[in-house]
Amino acid sequence: MTGAMSGAGRGGWRFRVATDRSRPGAIGVVDLLGETSRLQEIGLPRVGPGSMVLADLWGVDRGLVVCWSEGLTQVMPHGGPAVMKAVVYELQARGAVRAGADDEALALLYPEASDLIEARMLAALAEAQSPLAIDLLLRQPELWRAGGQSDPERDRVLARLIEPPLVAAVGPANIGKSTLLNTLAGRSVAAVADEPGTTRDHIGLLLEVGGLAVRYVDTPGIREAEGVEAEAASIAAEVVAQADLVLECFGECGTGCLAADAGRGVWGVGRGVSVLRVGLRRDLGPPGGAVDIEVSAQTGEGIEELAGLIRERLVPARMLESGTPWRFWSGWGAG
Numbered sequence: 001m002t003g004a005m006s007g008a009g010r011g012g013w014r015f016r017v018a019t020d021r022s023r024p025g026a027i028g029v030v031d032l033l034g035e036t037s038r039l040q041e042i043g044l045p046r047v048g049p050g051s052m053v054l055a056d057l058w059g060v061d062r063g064l065v066v067c068w069s070e071g072l073t074q075v076m077p078h079g080g081p082a083v084m085k086a087v088v089y090e091l092q093a094r095g096a097v098r099a100g101a102d103d104e105a106l107a108l109l110y111p112e113a114s115d116l117i118e119a120r121m122l123a124a125l126a127e128a129q130s131p132l133a134i135d136l137l138l139r140q141p142e143l144w145r146a147g148g149q150s151d152p153e154r155d156r157v158l159a160r161l162i163e164p165p166l167v168a169a170v171g172p173a174n175i176g177k178s179t180l181l182n183t184l185a186g187r188s189v190a191a192v193a194d195e196p197g198t199t200r201d202h203i204g205l206l207l208e209v210g211g212l213a214v215r216y217v218d219t220p221g222i223r224e225a226e227g228v229e230a231e232a233a234s235i236a237a238e239v240v241a242q243a244d245l246v247l248e249c250f251g252e253c254g255t256g257c258l259a260a261d262a263g264r265g266v267w268g269v270g271r272g273v274s275v276l277r278v279g280l281r282r283d284l285g286p287p288g289g290a291v292d293i294e295v296s297a298q299t300g301e302g303i304e305e306l307a308g309l310i311r312e313r314l315v316p317a318r319m320l321e322s323g324t325p326w327r328f329w330s331g332w333g334a335g
Helices: 036-042 081-093 103-109 116-127 132-145 152-161 177-185 228-241 303-314 317-321
Strands: 014-017 030-033 051-057 061-069 072-076 166-170 203-209 212-218 245-250 274-279
Touching (some): 014 081, 014 103, 030 081, 030 103, 061 081, 103 116, 116 132, 152 317, 166 177, 177 203, 177 212, 212 303, 245 303, 274 303
Parallel strands (some): 166 212
Antiparallel strands (some): 014 030, 030 072, 051 061, 203 212
């Protein structure tokens, strides 16, 4: 492998962060694609195939440098976000570029794969955020070898198993949206109080609903706002406009009802955007509007059903159960 390689940086070096980028870990792994004999050019000690060494990593950390084969080396620092970010910065400063999922890189990263489709599957397993993706991806080499055509619409929807879709919760102030987030997450992640405006900015979290990982954003409540709160609401509207699913939330009848001139238009929720209407205070009374599901954000009643409904809206069961191939590598660089 040389510097003439497609997409390679100065000296031919490419890298890929192989460990989960969404959360910290004890050990991080960065794959390095380049000639092992030239590791010193990017500030690393020379390590022969089948060997490893504990080394200083550019003054950022001490970690293992492991050479698996000529062309593939792994750097293993501590897995904290700040350390991993600094390691990536040092690699880029030395001319290395991020490796795409091209065929040449896949062959180096997954020498155990029997063919290209299996190498792509292994790469996708490393990237997939959702537990629902695992069994489906493992079936793909067999399905593609058997022939058949993928469905572009199904490909687009199932891509959410690899790159989490965006879910945004909107609704009036002080009806329990932050409590809903805490209940879905199973821990306290959002400020909760009986004071309108507690959530002044949007709070984002990667969480799992029904086996599907989603990027969940809790937006500030709809109310008369000015200054910093008006600015926060404007930012939230931009988030909602990009959402794959919007949870339109209601309190019990008589409280937390949207004004006639409020609602979807305020948040930029236009036609074609999937909207799930959720009553949040099932324990206190009927919701202040027609809803698709009633839950109690406070007691957790109905939360499991809500999680299943969110998953079904974003990735329908019929698409998971189909026996046709999935072009799962579309959108992340493979040919």
